[in-house]
Amino acid sequence: MNILITGASSGIGKQLALDYAAKGHQVWGQGRNKERLQELTDKGITALPLELADLAKVRASLSELPAMDLIVLCAGNCEYLDPECFDAELFSRVWQANVLTVANCLDGVWGQLKPGSQLALVGSLAHLLPFSQAGAYGSSKAAIHYLSQALGTDLAAKQVSVHCVQPGFVKTPLTDKNAFAMPNMISSEQASQYIMKGLAKGKTSINFPGVFSGILHFLNCLPVSWQQSLCRRLAHKEGA
């Protein structure tokens, strides 16, 4: 298969790129950090050094690629809001990294989407509960969830399947920055296996790990005031 993975220079995207390449697939891995991209090149992956916030560059770079069998849009970032002071610049950075880069990539690959191919957007289970300080990150991932479903509606006509990948906590440089407790954390190797299996089965929503996902989906069905009370208690426990 021809596979394009964004955010392949680190964390989940990197592991996914390595795992698909090890299975003999032709992988293009996007990132920005040149040293980390070199590690991909050493493993036979075609490195795509690219700032995804730059639409003109994304269009020029992605539209030159051959048609892909699988596209995984994994690049993203996380920053937390200070409840004492709403920071619109932080909010904008998070949405730029998690939502607008996805829009840029979709614009870049749209013309080459071929029948039978798969498009996966990496969201997060985080949008299922109104966690304290997570207004920017959670809302960006809620947008990815909606976007993947709406794209699935429209791309069915082109016989392109759309998948939303929603991880819980995965140990990566992104979560290494977090000082709070992260229950049910898994490795990037485990995350990559969940994603590959989910895509191979054609699952529309790939949520993992299972128990953690089940708990969050259950809590998501409770009245919002209960969810907020629970999230306030969790934040209080963490001393936020």
Ligand SMILES: NC(=O)c1ccc[n+]([C@@H]2O[C@H](COP(=O)([O-])OP(=O)(O)OC[C@H]3O[C@@H](n4cnc5c(N)ncnc54)[C@H](OP(=O)(O)O)[C@@H]3O)[C@@H](O)[C@H]2O)c1
């Ligand atoms: N780790 C978790 O627990 C977790 C949980 C749920 C969802 N997720 C989601 O999974 C995805 C990957 O997360 P991760 O934990 O693997 O993070 P990570 O290790 O920090 O990797 C993030 C990747 O995204 C790239 N990137 C970020 N902003 C970019 C931009 N503007 N232009 C180009 N590339 C950009 C980075 O490139 P460079 O480093 O080369 O700049 C890097 O390759 C994210 O969408 C994240 O929200 C992660």
